[in-house]
Amino acid sequence: MNPRWVIVLCNILDGHDAGLYDANFLKQAIEWWRDEFLWRKSAYPTETEDDHLAVTLDTLLVPDALSKFKPGRPKPDFQLKCRTRNGVENYAHSMSAESFLTWVLHDVDRRTLASDGLLSLGTPRFVDQDDYPVVRIGDGKNVGQTGKVAFLALFSAIEPLLTASTKANDVRDGLGLVHWKKYGEYVLLEIEASDLEKLCLGRPTFVDAGSHRRFKATANDPANQVKSDWGFTLNLNDFTQTGKPIDGMAERVCEQIKQSDVSSLKLYPLGQITAEDRGATPSDDDEKYSNCLRGIRSVVDIVTRIKGFV
Amino acid sequence: MSHQEQNQVQVNDAKLGNGIIHRLDKHGFEDWLRCGLEKFVLQGVGPESFPGATADLARFVYPAEGLEATYHRLTPEGQKDFRLAVANLISSWEVTEENVVLLEHLLHLAALLPVKEVLRGLPSWLKAGHLQRIPQAQADALFEKVFLAATRLAAPTQESADSIRELIALPQFRPEWAGMALEALWSCDAQNILKHLQRLRPYLSKLMFNAPNRPRIWAKRLLDAVHLYRIAQTLPQLKYFNPRSKNADLDTWLLEGLLGGDRPLVQCWINDESQLHFCLTGQFATSECLQIEGWSDLYEFLRCNNLLIDEPLEPVAATPDFEDFKNKIGWRSFCKFLGSSEAQCQPA
Numbered sequence: 001m002n003p004r005w006v007i008v009l010c011n012i013l014d015g016h017d018a019g020l021y022d023a024n025f026l027k028q029a030i031e032w033w034r035d036e037f038l039w040r041k042s043a044y045p046t047e048t049e050d051d052h053l054a055v056t057l058d059t060l061l062v063p064d065a066l067s068k069f070k071p072g073r074p075k076p077d078f079q080l081k082c083r084t085r086n087g088v089e090n091y092a093h094s095m096s097a098e099s100f101l102t103w104v105l106h107d108v109d110r111r112t113l114a115s116d117g118l119l120s121l122g123t124p125r126f127v128d129q130d131d132y133p134v135v136r137i138g139d140g141k142n143v144g145q146t147g148k149v150a151f152l153a154l155f156s157a158i159e160p161l162l163t164a165s166t167k168a169n170d171v172r173d174g175l176g177l178v179h180w181k182k183y184g185e186y187v188l189l190e191i192e193a194s195d196l197e198k199l200c201l202g203r204p205t206f207v208d209a210g211s212h213r214r215f216k217a218t219a220n221d222p223a224n225q226v227k228s229d230w231g232f233t234l235n236l237n238d239f240t241q242t243g244k245p246i247d248g249m250a251e252r253v254c255e256q257i258k259q260s261d262v263s264s265l266k267l268y269p270l271g272q273i274t275a276e277d278r279g280a281t282p283s284d285d286d287e288k289y290s291n292c293l294r295g296i297r298s299v300v301d302i303v304t305r306i307k308g309f310v
Numbered sequence: 311m312s313h314q315e316q317n318q319v320q321v322n323d324a325k326l327g328n329g330i331i332h333r334l335d336k337h338g339f340e341d342w343l344r345c346g347l348e349k350f351v352l353q354g355v356g357p358e359s360f361p362g363a364t365a366d367l368a369r370f371v372y373p374a375e376g377l378e379a380t381y382h383r384l385t386p387e388g389q390k391d392f393r394l395a396v397a398n399l400i401s402s403w404e405v406t407e408e409n410v411v412l413l414e415h416l417l418h419l420a421a422l423l424p425v426k427e428v429l430r431g432l433p434s435w436l437k438a439g440h441l442q443r444i445p446q447a448q449a450d451a452l453f454e455k456v457f458l459a460a461t462r463l464a465a466p467t468q469e470s471a472d473s474i475r476e477l478i479a480l481p482q483f484r485p486e487w488a489g490m491a492l493e494a495l496w497s498c499d500a501q502n503i504l505k506h507l508q509r510l511r512p513y514l515s516k517l518m519f520n521a522p523n524r525p526r527i528w529a530k531r532l533l534d535a536v537h538l539y540r541i542a543q544t545l546p547q548l549k550y551f552n553p554r555s556k557n558a559d560l561d562t563w564l565l566e567g568l569l570g571g572d573r574p575l576v577q578c579w580i581n582d583e584s585q586l587h588f589c590l591t592g593q594f595a596t597s598e599c600l601q602i603e604g605w606s607d608l609y610e611f612l613r614c615n616n617l618l619i620d621e622p623l624e625p626v627a628a629t630p631d632f633e634d635f636k637n638k639i640g641w642r643s644f645c646k647f648l649g650s651s652e653a654q655c656q657p658a
Contacts (some may be wrong), residue, residue, distance in 0.1 A: 044358050045329065054365035055357050087550045098462075101374050102455060110454065111486035115517055117527035121461045121494055145371040181370070181382065211369060 002050060003290035003298055004075070004213055008057065010293040011099075011206040011301050013223060015217040016309075020082045020205050026309045028076050029207055033060055034310070036069050058210035062147035079204035081251060084229040088193050091152040093143060094171060097125050097185040097269065106136040116243040124185050126269035135267050143189065149208050149253040151175075152201075155190045157249045162188070165306060168270040174248045176233035178214045178279040183272055190266035191257070199261060201254045204231045208253045213279060213286060214239075216293075221247045240284040245292050330362035331380060332388060339395035347373065347412045373621035374419040401431025405440040408446050417459040424462060426521060429469040429554045431461060436476035449547055453482035457490075464494045471498035478509060478637055489528045496535045503536060504544045507561065511549070515559035529567025533590070538576065539598045541568070542588045550611040562611065569617040579619045586612075 004278055016026050036056045041049065061079040101110065101119075113119050113135070118127045135234040137143060144150030153175060161170040171188065180186065202208070209215035219225045219232040224247050233248035294302065340361065349359035350373055351565055357367035360380070367376035381392050394420055403413050413481065420428045436456070441449040460473045474494045477483060483491075488510050495506040507514070518524050543563070552558035568576040578588050586609070589597035612618045 044361070044364070046361060047358070047364050051365040055368040058365075058368040059356070095371070096375060096422070098418065098421050099375060101420070101458065102414070103372060107451070107454070111484065114490055115486045115521070116524065117489060117531060119458075119490065120531075121490060121497065123462075125462065138404050179379075204547075211365070258563070 001303075003209070003286040004050075005053065005213070006290035006302065007207060007213060007286065007293055009306055010290070010297075011209070011215055011217040013302060013305055014293070015205050018218045020203065020217065023309055025078075025081060029060060030306065030310050032076065032078070036060075039069050054211040059148065061210070063208045065266060069070060078207045078257065080200050081205050081207065082203040084201050084203055084252060086193060086197055086199075087229075089157040090193055091191045091196065091254075092155040092158045093150055093152055093191060093257075094175065094177070094186055094270070095143070095188045095189070097187045100187050100189075101125060101232050102135055102140050106138040106141075109133075109135040123183075124269065124271045126185075126187060126267070128269045128270075128271060130179055133267050134264045136264055137257070137262055139259060141259055143191075143257040143262075145256070146256060148257060148258055149202075149204075151204070152191070152252045152254055158188065162268055162270075165271075166274065168273045169275040171273075172273060173235060173237040173278070174233065175251070176214045176216070176236055176248050178236060179212075180194055180273055181277050183293070183309045184273065185272045186270045188268040188270055189266065191262060195262045196254060196257070199257065200256050201252050204251060204253045214289060216245055216247075219247050220245050224250070234289075235286065236278040239292070240278065240281070240287070242282065242297055243288065243292060245289075311493075326479055332362075334388070334391070335393040336394045336398070340399055343377075343395060343399060343416070344412075347415055348409075351412055351415060352408070372418065373415055374422050377419055378422045393423060393427050396420050396425045397427035397431060400428050401435045403435070403440070403460070405444055405452070407444050407448060410444055410452055414452065414455050417455045421459045421462045426463050426465060428459065429465070429467065429473050432456075433469065433472035433476050436473065436480065436628070441480060441482060450482050451479070453480060457483075457487055461490050461494050464498060466498050466500075468498070471495055471591070472483065474498070475509075478513075481512070485513040485516035488517045489524070489531070491534050493531050496532060500536050500540055503540055504547055507544070507548065507564075512559045514561075516562065518563040525563040525567030526571060526575065529564060532564075533568070533575060538588060538590060540585075543599045544648050546608045548608070550607045562615075565608075565611060565617060566615070570615075574617075577619050578617060580609075590648065 012026065012030070015021060016023065026234075033056055036059075037052050039054060040047070040052045044052070047055075055090060062081065063077065064075055095104070105113075116133075118129070118133060119125060120127050135291075141300060158171060158174065161167050161174065164170055168180075168186055171177075171186070204215070204217075206215065214234045214236065216232060216234045219227070219230075224230070224232050227250065229295075230250040230252060233249035234253050235246045238244070238246035238248075279289075282288065326602060332341075337448065346360040346363075349355035350357075353359075356461070357360075357364040357376075359376070360367050363376065363380040366379040366383075367373060370376040370379065372642070381389055384392060396416060400413065400416050403416070405413060406469055442451070457477050460470070460477060464470045464474070469492075469555055474491055477487075478491055492506055492510050492514065495510075496503050499506065518528075541564075548561035548564065550560060550562055550565075552560065568574065569578055576588055576590050578586060580586055585599050587597045587599055
């Protein structure tokens with residue numbers, strides 16, 4: 001079995017065993033995923049099976065996605081299953097600098113940044129300086145994709161990393177963002193906790209994470225395991241060095257954040273990733289991570305357990 | 311999707327086959343991108359809008375991010391064809407109210423990859439008046455995305471300079487963009503820094519008005535873009551006073567930015583022979599000497615605004631070595647720049 005699916009199946013089981021959701025939810029989610037996968041295989045025969053599995057898993061949480069798939073049958077709500085209460089500490093959300101500039105940032109604030117010399121020619125796009133600008137989400141714009149969730153970390157956990165010249169690399173590793181590639185440029189947005197009072201937040205499940213290759217449903221450190229309101233990322237650097245799924249940072253997921261939800265954001269340019277890509281070597285690739293999550297369980301054991309739910 | 315639509319999808323995709331993205335050439339990528347964006351963005355079809363890249367599109371928030379992931383899976387030749395396809399699409403795009411959002415996604419993609427090839431066709435596209443064919447709000451939004459893409463891709467090339475010039479000429483250009491535009495033009499076309507400054511003068515005046523921090527910020531960026539000697543040579547030709555109008559657009563911000571403040575970027579003094587010297591603060595050994603007639607306005611401005619220093623804050627280590635200076639700046643180019651023969655340019 002492709003190790004990336006072993007990773008997903010391990011997270012499905014670990015989430016259930018940690019009490020994030022019950023057997024009924026698991027059954028519904030897997031059945032829907034399976035049925036849509038089979039439909040897509042038939043509808044789009046030229047795509048690979050792996051691609052069909054990824055697409056159907058990544059869209060599992062989207063409400064009413066592909067209503068053509070089961071016309072007339074309402075899709076269960078798989079998103080944000082493990083709801084949590086909002087806290088008081090500010091959150092951090094990270095995203096591509098260019099995407100933020102193009103699709104999220106308020107037009108007036110964009111022009112102000114340009115006027116004040118905070119946008120540069122070429123890369124990195126955002127000029128880094130000590131005085132971080134406060135900006136707004138643009139009219140009709142959002143943080144996060146429609147129908148999907150936005151991942152959040154605690155700003156206080158990331159703040160110590162922001163003084164280093166390697167902050168893009170460090171944030172990538174701390175948040176387990178294996179898809180952040182070398183030379184990509186990113187920004188961090190600080191969001192006040194009070195701005196998210198009316199939104200649904202949750203501890204991430206395998207549905208919220210989709211096909212994310214370094215998702216970890218449960219914490220490994222006992223001190224973190226008791227923090228049941230939070231998921232924990234995989235620290236990519238520690239994993240590469242030790243081969244162990246050492247916890248990174250606490251994380252949550254949130255429904256899409258609209259302009260009307262947030263009065264302002266503080267913008268922290270992270271700069272470009274300068275280190276080599278993660279997840280690309282034998283010491284940290286999908287196989288290594290899947291073996292790490294699997295532990296003493298065999299792939300057969302895992303598949304058998306999954307089948308038992310369906 | 312109806313049964314009929316489903317069958318049509320199968321027929322279309324069957325022609326493409328598995329691994330489609332590795333079999334597309336430049337024209338194939340153009341069709342693939344155009345049709346894909348129409349389906350994905352306008353029709354809400356979903357990731358299958360891009361056969362062969364469905365998983366990439368499903369994983370990321372914005373289509374350009376997914377397409378970037380697809381791009382990185384291509385061979386170097388495939389990547390080249392992909393970039394050319396993006397560039398061709400942008401430079402041939404007939405903008406309408408309905409499809410302008412697709413162009414914005416293409417510009418996002420061009421900035422992400424990056425696709426410097428866009429600059430080749432951009433000047434002609436801008437001249438063709440596409441932004442005038444859509445409502446103002448859409449034109450303003452599109453302009454900013456084009457400007458940001460052009461400056462992101464800016465290289466010291468003629469095409470880059472032409473693109474920025476065309477953008478400045480459009481009614482959507484605003485003072486907020488003047489600093490970046492000037493910096494881009496100076497980087498691309500350092501031979502004509504005066505002309506660029508003159509073109510942007512009214513916008514720069516507005517940009518710097520009532521913004522005491524901005525002159526220094528932009529003076530620093532311009533110093534990074536162009537050697538001090540070029541700036542120094544241009545200074546006598548700038549506008550410092552206009553007795554006819556109090557509200558005239560002036561270039562005083564540049565001198566204030568370069569020479570003003572407690573820790574100026576540049577220092578300026580007059581020597582015993584009535585020559586103006588400029589140097590980057592702390593780099594006296596490489597001071598630039600201005601020995602040009604007709605700098606009385608410049609001198610007057612410097613004097614009235616206390617921008618001259620009496621003498622260097624640090625002792626000059628040695629008389630600047632003229633031979634070193636010649637070798638450093640490209641002597642023949644320098645003489646050509648002054649319009650003088652080599653003999654005429656020798657120091658007294």
